[in-house]
């Protein structure tokens with residue numbers, strides 16, 4: 001089938017003829033029909049340009065007009081509806097997320113739904129595989145967005161910026177089987193199983209008698225093993241990890257099994273439900289215990305990875321709970337040498353198994369550890385971020401509409417105590433004062449300070465609830481400024497990770 005390539009200049013003129021501004025990266029041609037994103041009065045549309053004598057695609061909904069330029073064109077101006085993005089996704093393969101494997105990858109969560117174009121610009125040429133759709137069940141609940149809406153918003157952004165390389169979609173922190181169907185239906189490809197409700201944190205300090213009782217009481221049927229077999233499998237083993245070796249005493253084995261045995265059983269339940277629901281479509285799994293109280297020791301990491309292998313639950317990434325503090329929106333808190341030494345164990349174990357990467361959750365703004373992680377993991381790391389893109393939106397508001405930012409700040413202060421629950425934070429909210437006590441310049445600087453960043457970060461749900469429409473209108477009107485701050489911000493994340 002031959003097709004004549006329509007020049008970008010002609011597409012641009014056709015867009016202008018209907019009073020629209022073209023997003024030049026979005027141009028995609030199928031047969032003789034051109035598809036592109038355009039902007040009319042700060043509202044974005046899919047524009048479809050159909051030359052004379054060619055049948056217009058019928059699956060899109062929109063208004064049609066005729067334009068004369070090098071022949072007669074029918075222009076369809078299609079709103080950003082679920083039906084239209086679905087039709088576009090069916091037509092262009094690159095609008096559908098895919099599994100990314102163990103290469104270095106980066107999750108760009110977007111709580112507002114307007115950050116993906118900036119994320120794509122950040123990822124372009126950065127040398128990491130992007131996950132543009134990523135939202136946890138908790139955040140979806142908090143904001144009232146569905147997995148499909150999150151997918152659609154991100155996909156429009158992918159189209160707008162013309163990202164043609166593989167990208168992924170992360171159903172983040174799935175805790176129960178009941179959460180799966182909506183993600184499966186929306187085409188997610190990366191499923192983060194979070195079994196932390198089944199992690200026994202007390203096992204960290206239990207005595208051996210208690211540990212033995214706890215292991216005997218594990219759901220051993222679900223784990224397809226007896227307590228004796230489990231002990232034989234690990235206790236007394238020495239695992240050679242290159243320049244390190246892991247010695248499994250009876251106690252180490254019991255502690256690992258008591259702490260994580262139920263979590264493994266639960267992961268198996270979720271993974272098998274997911275496998276059935278995906279019906280042969282490709283997907284990848286992450287096992288994440290980052291949101292637990294105590295760090296994952298080397299023995300525990302090994303036990304988790306070995307059990308997942310034994311039970312044939314292939315994971316592409318594993319998120320241990322690291323030492324130190326990984327808090328929202330700020331740098332790593334802890335001793336870097338200690339982190340580095342503990343990470344060396346995680347990486348040695350990861351390399352021993354050889355088929356997954358290490359995942360760093362709450363990974364935004366952890367500038368002091370990126371070089372350490374990149375050096376140790378040697379290309380086998382995944383980093384997740386989400387709320388930091390919301391903070392960057394606030395940065396634009398603080399710079400461009402300071403009165404609005406003052407309202408948001410006061411609102412966030414009022415809602416902080418309620419909203420902080422379920423987050424690990426060490427900020428001192430009393431250091432964040434009413435907006436009227438700051439000058440305009442000081443307000444912008446609040447986005448660079450730990451206490452105010454966290455207060456603003458964890459109240460996003462309440463803010464979006466109250467100010468969502470106004471905030472989205474603002475961002476639509478300041479699209480380029482928002483993209484610019486995202487590119488700067490993520491450039492600082494991606495450069496050390498890709499190095």
Ligand SMILES: [Zn+2]
Nearest residue numbers: 290291361362
């Ligand atoms: Zn997490």
